[in-house]
Amino acid sequence: MTFQDYFPIWDKLDPRQQNQITSRLVFRTVQKGAVLHSGSLDCTGLLLVKTGQLRAYILSDEGREITIYRLFDRDLCLFSAACILRSIQFEVTIEAEKETALWIIPVEAYQSVMAESAPVANYTSELMASRFSEVMWLMEQIMWKSLDKRLAAFLLEETAIEGTRQLKLTHETIANHLGSHREVMTRMLRYFQSEGMVKLSRGMVEILDAAKLEGLRDGL
Template sequence: MLENLPFWSHLTDDQQQYLIRSAGLREYEKGQQLYDSSDECLGMIMVESGTIRTYIVSPEGREITLFKLSEGDSCVLSVACVLSEIRFETQIMAAEDARLRIVPTGVFDRLFRENVYVREFAYETATRRFSAVMHVMQQMIFAGLDQRLAEFLLERYEESGSPEIVMTQEEISREINSAREVVARAVRQFAKDGLVSTSRGRIRILDPLGLQELAETGR
């Protein structure tokens, strides 16, 4: 996985060996906390398997999902102490069982200072994550709940290739940044409209074209 990093070929032999020796493997169970912004910097995260979720918590205690990382993704926001221009208070949790390769902050700091390609990777990756955050903010401000829910269901459908989405309404509410009760009402309306059918912990998409129209135009 280290060899797939964009800057790998631009490292010296010594830097490559230093990175190999230092990158540790950690495994997390679903729901386990990886990182809190009050913690010391975790390091650069690379996801070997599973999914992790980066989120913030509102003053009322509601979790707002900013972005998720899956197999092959990397994140440098948890080394914000290295990227001194960035202040990003987040929490990170395993959305499902996850296996991560983590480069300690001190190691990343050294490579960051020594190698321009590592710095380029760090800032490009941080920029992509901030773009994802801006998309979330735009959705929350400008898109209605029905649009966000329809878009989310279609995304899961496309990712899995299955019309059946195995998630609780509580989990969905965290994903689309709404209250569970609001999501429950929207799901009931979707079922009434013939867009989906529901069972305990599952939603089956019946009319993807109808959901697509709703995602694009709203009600």
């Protein structure tokens, strides 16, 4: 599969515009833990995931992380091209959660095509709106949902993503996703274990009762 198969509006570009992008396209494979973008001053380019998984997160003033969205196969990240969004100061860090193969579309090439292509401009606006919807949803969760509900939702989401109930997650990793402290996560996970919802072992959380987690998540 080539870049053309992954870029959703490739057929809306004329040959010259297509060449503007492909002639400057960069393909990379990064290892788990690699940081691809860091902060609003870093203008990496647009990231289009071929295979793998990326995480976009922000840091609090105290240095705590919180995940704002994930990127999977065929997902395109705009926040890694911060200089396109000059009116938005969004301090996002993007790192690889798994080994990831991706294309980097240089900002200059994308901006040039977007300036003359209504389909690209519309697609960019829709993608940006979608990402901000995810951020607003996250803010609602933080403001209105208790941490135990958010933890239950996270564990269920991870189960769906990984396709297994045996999750290779440290307490610190979970805390980083949810914007909490490792010690708080440890206490909460031990409570979940005492209630028979999970089983804890070193670097592992095994889901024992998904239905009970779903009930907690949904407030039932």
